[in-house]
Amino acid sequence: MxxxxxxxxxxxxxxxxxxxxxxxxxxxxxxxxxxxxxxxxxxxxxxxxxxxxxxxxxxxxxxxxxxxxxxxxxxxxxxxxxxxxxxxxxxxxxxxxxxxxxxxxxxxxxxxxxxxxxxxxxxxxxxxxxxxxxxxxxxxxxxxxxxxxxxxxxxxxxxxTAPAYGAITPAATAPPEVRAGFAVYEGHCAKCHALGGIGGDLGPELGCPAGVTTYWQRAALARWIAEPAALRRGARMPPSGLGAADIEAVIRYLEHMATALDCGAR
Ligand code: HEC
Structure with a gap:
């Protein structure tokens, strides 16, 4: 019942x-x-x-x-x-x-x-x-x-009626890790962050004009996604709860989007 x-x-x-x-x-x-x-x-x-x-x-x-x-x-x-x-x-x-x-x-x-x-x-x-x-x-x-x-x-x-994040979905020809990373991103990040303006705006834009992977060190980014408070006191972003493989995939996706996203169009 x-x-x-x-x-x-x-x-x-x-x-x-x-x-x-x-x-x-x-x-x-x-x-x-x-x-x-x-x-x-x-x-x-x-x-x-x-x-x-x-x-x-x-x-x-x-x-x-x-x-x-x-x-x-x-x-x-x-x-x-x-x-x-x-x-x-x-x-x-x-x-x-x-x-x-x-x-x-x-x-x-x-x-x-x-x-x-x-x-x-x-x-x-x-x-x-x-x-x-x-x-x-x-x-x-x-x-x-x-x-x-x-x-x-x-x-x-x-x-x-269309998939929510259609415009930031990697092409079917993108490497499998990138597409796996998108699934993680869609489920865990897009509700708070935008890429090229698409997504939530509780957290900062991660794609435009520059992709976050072009100005954050990779190791720091992985650490941040796992546990923001380990890098910044008072971080508002919650720990993602993701394992190392998912974090790697989401970074691969963000690296891909740093070049694939057309910031001029948005
Ligand atoms: C509940 C909302 C929320 C979720 C979910 C979230 N974030 Fe965040 N994120 C934030 C906020 C808010 C900030 C701003 C810094 C702070 O205060 O923590 C931030 C900051 C960041 C930053 C640093 C940006 C900068 O230059 O300062 C990165 C990178 C980032 N998030 C990536 C991610 C990734 C990747 C995911 C998914 C695994 C994610 N975030 C999930 C809210 C969120």
Missing amino acids: RGFISLAVLLAVGCAEAPLLPWLAATPPDLPVVAGGDTKTIRGADLAARAGVVLVVEPVAGSPTLLVGAPLTVARPEATTPGSSTVLACLDGYRATLRADDLQGSTPWLAWAAWGSEAFAATDAQGKRIALGPYYLVWDAADRGAERPWPFQVHRLEGL
Whole structure:
């Protein structure tokens, strides 16, 4: 059984005052969805009309939590259409990409409130409170999917019908290590970094006008990717958790892009 309860069910079992509970009464903010050059706005009231309570096991706290939200497909029905991708853009520039093909029957939720709390926030490892709204992408506790992104402060969705990073995908004729490196880059780096303007902007651009491999020593780059804090105190980039072979591959990809990327065109 999946870990969500629809509000209609809650009402049916006698929680008649449920809509008066403050965390349920709040209407979530409107959510812009950009797709194919058009922006449409999903009204918060429409999401509220499809609200449910979902049980999640948060990756940071690790404890089960009840959140109020709606399935992502209410805001973007194409999120599960094979071949399409959805980018969740966050206030700090982080961009998580969800490929429909990776969802395999699981339901991501867009949450906007925590059950039993008027605040919608979490405490990070340093004890700092972080606001989770406007929206927090979460996964049903019953969903034992592999590695799932949990982006918070999501303020915009972007729909893609083509592969998300098509323009920075190495050609099929590129060496296999370069293509393997792209897969690592796409999964671990592109959400925070742009190459030629494509990707997230929480971290610095790594491709233009000069590729990062043209001005960083190779050994330092490998060390940085493994453990940024080993080189810079207060580094905001998290350790990648990648093994030596993946780090080597991602550097090969960045070296390839340092010459393959056309910075003039962007
Ligand atoms: C959660 C976001 C995030 C992820 C994921 C991330 N980075 Fe970073 N990265 C940053 C930030 C922020 C900086 C800026 C320096 C700092 O404060 O840590 C940075 C800095 C860098 C730098 C140094 C750039 C410079 O000249 O200062 C390189 C190189 C780099 N990242 C490569 C990577 C690679 C390769 C990956 C994937 C394996 C990656 N990053 C994943 C956020 C991220």
